[in-house]
Amino acid sequence: xxxxxxxxxxxxxxxxxxxxxxxxxxxxxxxxxxxxxxxxxxxxxxxxxxxxxxxxxxxxxxxxxxxxxxxxxxxxxxxxxxxxxxxxxxxxxxxxxxxxxxxxxxxxxxxxxxxxxxxxxxxxxxxxxxxxxxxxxxxxxxxxxxxxxxxxxxxxxxxxxxxxxxxxxxxxxxxxxxxxxxxxxxxxxxxxxxxxxxxxxxxxxxxxxxxxxxxxxxxxxxxxxxxxxxxxxxxxxxxxxxxxxxxxxxxxxxxxxxxxxxxxxxxxxxxxxxxxxxxxxxxxxxxxxxxxxxxxxxxxxxxxxxxxxxxxxxxxxxxxxxxxxxxxxxxxxxxxxxxxxxxxxxxxxxxxxxxxxxxxxxxxxxxxxxxxxxxxxxxxxxxxxxxxxxxxxxxx
Amino acid sequence: xxxxxxxxxxxxxxxxxxxxxxxxxxxxxxxxxxxxxxxxxxxxxxxxxxxxxxxxxxxxxxxxxxxxxxxxxxxxxxxxxxxxxxxxxxxxxxxxxxxxxxxxxxxxxxxxxxxxxxxxxxxxxxxxxxxxxxxxxxxxxxxxxxxxxxxxxxxxxxxxxxxxxxxxxxxxxxxxxxxxxxxxxxxxxxxxxxxxxxxxxxxxxxxxxxxxxxxxxxxxxxxxxxxxxxxxxxxxxxxxxxxxxxxxxxxxxxxxxxxxxxxxxxxxxxxxxxxxxxxxxxxxxxxxxxxxxxxxxxxxxxxxxxxx
Numbered sequence: 001x002x003x004x005x006x007x008x009x010x011x012x013x014x015x016x017x018x019x020x021x022x023x024x025x026x027x028x029x030x031x032x033x034x035x036x037x038x039x040x041x042x043x044x045x046x047x048x049x050x051x052x053x054x055x056x057x058x059x060x061x062x063x064x065x066x067x068x069x070x071x072x073x074x075x076x077x078x079x080x081x082x083x084x085x086x087x088x089x090x091x092x093x094x095x096x097x098x099x100x101x102x103x104x105x106x107x108x109x110x111x112x113x114x115x116x117x118x119x120x121x122x123x124x125x126x127x128x129x130x131x132x133x134x135x136x137x138x139x140x141x142x143x144x145x146x147x148x149x150x151x152x153x154x155x156x157x158x159x160x161x162x163x164x165x166x167x168x169x170x171x172x173x174x175x176x177x178x179x180x181x182x183x184x185x186x187x188x189x190x191x192x193x194x195x196x197x198x199x200x201x202x203x204x205x206x207x208x209x210x211x212x213x214x215x216x217x218x219x220x221x222x223x224x225x226x227x228x229x230x231x232x233x234x235x236x237x238x239x240x241x242x243x244x245x246x247x248x249x250x251x252x253x254x255x256x257x258x259x260x261x262x263x264x265x266x267x268x269x270x271x272x273x274x275x276x277x278x279x280x281x282x283x284x285x286x287x288x289x290x291x292x293x294x295x296x297x298x299x300x301x302x303x304x305x306x307x308x309x310x311x312x313x314x315x316x317x318x319x320x321x322x323x324x325x326x327x328x329x330x331x332x333x334x335x336x337x338x339x340x341x342x343x344x345x346x347x348x349x350x351x352x353x354x355x356x357x358x359x360x361x362x363x364x365x366x367x368x369x370x371x372x373x374x375x376x377x378x379x380x381x382x383x384x385x386x387x388x389x390x391x392x393x394x395x396x
Numbered sequence: 397x398x399x400x401x402x403x404x405x406x407x408x409x410x411x412x413x414x415x416x417x418x419x420x421x422x423x424x425x426x427x428x429x430x431x432x433x434x435x436x437x438x439x440x441x442x443x444x445x446x447x448x449x450x451x452x453x454x455x456x457x458x459x460x461x462x463x464x465x466x467x468x469x470x471x472x473x474x475x476x477x478x479x480x481x482x483x484x485x486x487x488x489x490x491x492x493x494x495x496x497x498x499x500x501x502x503x504x505x506x507x508x509x510x511x512x513x514x515x516x517x518x519x520x521x522x523x524x525x526x527x528x529x530x531x532x533x534x535x536x537x538x539x540x541x542x543x544x545x546x547x548x549x550x551x552x553x554x555x556x557x558x559x560x561x562x563x564x565x566x567x568x569x570x571x572x573x574x575x576x577x578x579x580x581x582x583x584x585x586x587x588x589x590x591x592x593x594x595x596x597x598x599x600x601x602x603x604x605x606x607x608x609x610x611x612x613x614x615x616x617x618x619x620x621x622x623x624x625x626x627x628x629x630x631x632x633x634x635x636x637x638x639x640x641x642x643x644x645x646x647x648x649x650x651x652x653x654x655x656x657x658x659x660x661x662x663x664x665x666x667x668x669x670x671x672x673x674x675x676x677x678x679x680x681x682x683x684x685x686x687x688x689x690x691x692x693x694x695x696x697x698x699x700x701x702x703x704x
Contacts, residue, residue: 027479027482027483027486028475028478028479028482030474030475030478054482054485054486055482056478056479056481056482058474058475058478058518059518060471060474060514060518061510061511061513061514061517062510062511062514064467064468064471064511065468065471065474065510065511065514065515068464068465068468068471068472068474068475068511069471069472069474069475069478070475071464071472071475072439072462072464072471072472072473072474072475072476072479073475073476073478073479073482074475074479075462075476076437076476076479076480076483077479077483077488078478078479078482078483080475080479094465095464095465095468098464098465102464197486197488204437204460204462204476205460206435206436206437206459206460206491206493207435207491208460209457209458209459209460209461210460210461211450211455211457211460211461212460212461212462212463213450213462213463213464214450214451214452214453214454214455214463215446215447215450215451215452215463216452217451217452220452220453
């Protein structure tokens with residue numbers, strides 16, 4: 001393994017994504033500004049206006065048109081990127097399904113933010129969770145480094161002929177989007193070597209006329225959706241392959257899930273995004289005190305890493321699954337529901353409970369995380385879950 | 397203007413599609429494709445033409461054709477245009493590609509207006525054709541921003557109290573021309589050489605162009621399928637549908653209707669206006685005639701013409 005000789009650059013999460021996109025030789029970016037994604041489009045505009053990229057940047061008049069333009073560009077064989085957050089993703093919602101249904105390998109950066117009403121510009125995952133079933137590959141980064149690394153991998157995953165699905169790379173709004181870190185970057189040539197120019201075997205070509213986006217009535221629609229199910233399944237294996245290739249280039253290991261200390265843990269916390277960093281820090285402290293706790297962080301939320309999660313929870317007696325979004329009226333938040341399904345169908349009896357936290361950007365403090373670990377350890381010891389859904393840090 | 401013998405005999409919009417008998421939109425599509433000049437991609441908004449011409453696994457289009465959703469044909473076209481700029485830069489495609497976005501009046505006047513405005517403002521090199529049958533015909537004749545005053549639709553029915561649509565038609569050309577684009581025009585399939593010439597002109601312009609073509613609809617405007625072109629011709633001859641163009645901001649009247657027929661000639665053969673011919677709604681017919689006269693004066697004035 002030959003680690004990359006790229007520079008370490010101070011970048012916010014948004015800037016890290018823009019920098020990665022700059023290196024990925026993207027043909028078209030169509031995007032609309034929205035807090036806390038704005039820095040991505042601002043930084044990228046600067047690259048365009050300074051002549052650092054050849055990309056056609058379309059400053060569209062809405063997120064709906066952003067995704068529409070991305071779909072058009074992607075269908076004719078271009079490599080395409082966009083970025084948004086919150087209301088923007090909600091406005092795009094219709095087009096997310098069109099993008100995946102038309103098998104457009106678009107990559108999108110999302111700076112996760114709460115949905116109105118009431119208006120709130122801070123982090124939670126209700127935006128992406130609201131579009132959970134749109135057949136996008138969904139990745140959550142823990143920090144700016146991961147955001148940078150996943151963007152580069154995302155194009156390779158999306159454009160793989162076995163997948164041909166769009167990929168969303170999520171970063172926590174403000175917590176990651178606006179926080180600066182040292183990011184290990186690759187040289188431009190290294191990215192170019194890793195990610196060749198998009199080769200679209202199937203595309204809209206004016207010289208070989210085809211019809212794309214025809215009406216599919218009950219006699220064909222179902223088969224189209226069934227193929228998307230298969231593509232999503234294939235994506236798991238493609239992601240594993242791309243992760244291996246990326247590790248060979250950078251020395252940085254990625255997978256469908258990230259784990260910390262679960263090998264000998266009795267209780268663990270599972271969560272997405274930046275909160276996993278806090279959870280790992282707290283787990284480290286508790287482990288030093290002799291408590292057997294661990295952390296599971298799905299990097300990839302769709303396709304859901306059932307196999308990896310079942311394996312990672314093998315020795316666990318209790319698991320606290322944290323959701324940064326409500327699924328109103330559902331038994332649990334979305335992540336916890338998925339975990340419960342995965343564990344149930346594998347016959348596991350690990351005790352699980354759900355913590356809903358951080359809505360509208362409310363902080364999740366280390367002491368709160370510590371309390372959750374202790375609740376999980378208690379459930380592991382007694383075999384009893386006292387409260388199946390806890391709301392963390394809210395005035396009741 | 398293009399002459400009949402100059403037109404290609406090749407049919408790029410083929411028969412076998414499932415548009416209604418007498419549908420003007422099908423005629424409009426067939427004619428528009430006679431104006432093509434090279435590699436072309438069509439972006440079709442959801443609507444009559446789209447659903448009736450591409451029921452999987454069939455297609456009536458012999459040119460590359462894309463449908464994404466209803467309100468975004470202009471935005472999809474923007475993306476395609478930008479993509480070809482990028483592909484040319486990296487040597488992946490070297491020819492010019494003509495991009496035509498097509499939408500009905502619902503997809504253009506109403507739900508697609510924002511996407512159209514955005515694309516016009518950004519200056520993408522594409523042609524937008526609005527085939528205007530003056531209501532949401534695909535979903536079963538609901539009123540749109542293009543439906544004329546008094547017309548009965550399923551959401552502006554001829555009621556006992558309110559006789560059809562109270563509002564007047566939106567000025568699409570005025571809105572498009574206000575973007576300062578190089579070419580905007582109206583057309584009618586009854587004047588095929590004017591229409592086809594305008595489609596070609598719209599393609600030749602470097603930048604956005606809009607052609608707004610009247611689309612007779614036997615089912616929704618309610619007339620015999622054999623009378624589509626007659627309706628389209630009467631629309632022009634009554635001055636209901638002035639045929640003009642705006643080139644680099646300069647208005648030009650293409651069809652000078654010197655001896656107009658009264659607008660009731662156009663109204664009376666369409667059953668969507670039938671209720672207005674009851675004596676108590678005489679004032680509505682007068683109101684439509686006044687609108688036609690005023691609109692004609694406004695447009696001829698813009699064209700620098702005096703045709704009373």
